[in-house]
Amino acid sequence: STYVLDVSEKPSEKCGVLNVTKITEHGKKVRKNWASTWTVLQGSSLLFAKGQGSGTSWFGGNQSKPEFMVDLRGGSVEWASKEKSSKKHVIELKTRVGTELLIQSEIDTVINDWFRALSETINTHAWE
Numbered sequence: 001s002t003y004v005l006d007v008s009e010k011p012s013e014k015c016g017v018l019n020v021t022k023i024t025e026h027g028k029k030v031r032k033n034w035a036s037t038w039t040v041l042q043g044s045s046l047l048f049a050k051g052q053g054s055g056t057s058w059f060g061g062n063q064s065k066p067e068f069m070v071d072l073r074g075g076s077v078e079w080a081s082k083e084k085s086s087k088k089h090v091i092e093l094k095t096r097v098g099t100e101l102l103i104q105s106e107i108d109t110v111i112n113d114w115f116r117a118l119s120e121t122i123n124t125h126a127w128e
Ligand code: I3S
Pocket: 031, 032, 033, 034, 084, 085, 086, 087
């Protein structure tokens, strides 16, 4: 049916508030700066917007602006080792261009859903 077609062809889309820090940029280690971050998965892009109003406003709203965006194509996700962070439920995201991010939520169901969504996105777009 049309409904089934629509669902299967829809780009992945997911959003929520996560704790995020960059740890590496272009292959170079950078200082951690954990921040509560409005995170949007759209197609093969992951977008981050810091700031008050996270969770209620979309980019373009006056309370949050897009700060950072990564291309998931060619990237990888894994659960971060204890050496990477003392926090629980931390995902380590590596991009093709050598940016590494840690993504965390205190809520295990939330972070498990993100892990699944990011893995699926990376697998879906692996050969682009
Ligand atoms: O990997 P690190 O250096 O132990 O990361 C911790 C630091 O970034 C720390 O801030 P300072 O720059 O003031 O030391 C943060 O408060 C901690 O949250 C970082 O470690 P966790 O284990 O929370 O990722």
